[in-house]
Amino acid sequence: DTGVSQNPRHKITKRGQNVTFRCDPISEHNRLYWYRQTLGQGPEFLTYFQNEAQLEKSRLLSDRFSAERPKGSFSTLEIQRTEQGDSAMYLCASRTGGNQETQYFGPGTRLLVL
Amino acid sequence: DQQVKQNSPSLSVQEGRISILNCDYTNSMFDYFLWYKKYPAEGPTFLISISSIKDKNEDGRFTVFLNKSAKHLSLHIVPSQPGDSAVYFCAASGSSGTYKYIFGTGTRLKVLA
Numbered sequence: 415d416t417g418v419s420q421n422p423r424h425k426i427t428k429r430g431q432n433v434t435f436r437c438d439p440i441s442e443h444n445r446l447y448w449y450r451q452t453l454g455q456g457p458e459f460l461t462y463f464q465n466e467a468q469l470e471k472s473r474l475l476s477d478r479f480s481a482e483r484p485k486g487s488f489s490t491l492e493i494q495r496t497e498q499g500d501s502a503m504y505l506c507a508s509r510t511g512g513n514q515e516t517q518y519f520g521p522g523t524r525l526l527v528l
Numbered sequence: 529d530q531q532v533k534q535n536s537p538s539l540s541v542q543e544g545r546i547s548i549l550n551c552d553y554t555n556s557m558f559d560y561f562l563w564y565k566k567y568p569a570e571g572p573t574f575l576i577s578i579s580s581i582k583d584k585n586e587d588g589r590f591t592v593f594l595n596k597s598a599k600h601l602s603l604h605i606v607p608s609q610p611g612d613s614a615v616y617f618c619a620a621s622g623s624s625g626t627y628k629y630i631f632g633t634g635t636r637l638k639v640l641a
Contacts (some may be wrong), residue, residue, distance in 0.1 A: 469629070514621070519573070
């Protein structure tokens, strides 16, 4: 059973650069979430996909952030013109359809913006 | 506005004793609650969940209790083991829309051998 995978696991970038993260959900899961976790906080919701449709975006997701799930399988999260405040762990989670199905998380991508 | 609160940032327990982690929520629309365990540099790992139609759910050494009137849930770990040392997050979700999770800030559990 393959879990949620995320790449890269770590990314160090300079302020102003663009970065892109990838998430591969569990294969039969059609619902996909992105969260962000900063030090001392719990994960915070960023955005949600049902198949390829992006159905909700948090106000945390500024215009510099964009997420896609083009074929309803893997997803990418891009941050343009990174800022030091973007430094965080970016987590992806997936689940099946249904009302109260558990989300399963990937290992996360840790971003450090210098 | 912190809708899910874990007021104890840390907890130390002797091996073999009970660990009790607490979580409070404010939004009465939440009806699904979960506990996740997280090690450093890893993603959260699902432990146990409970629906609002229940007040208790057990899975091995882990039991979650839900008190809807008090908007309070707790996770009991019995007996505690050193491998349980991690950060524990509670999360809550509503019953419609995207079912996104709202997380607490976590409690760091240390089980002493």
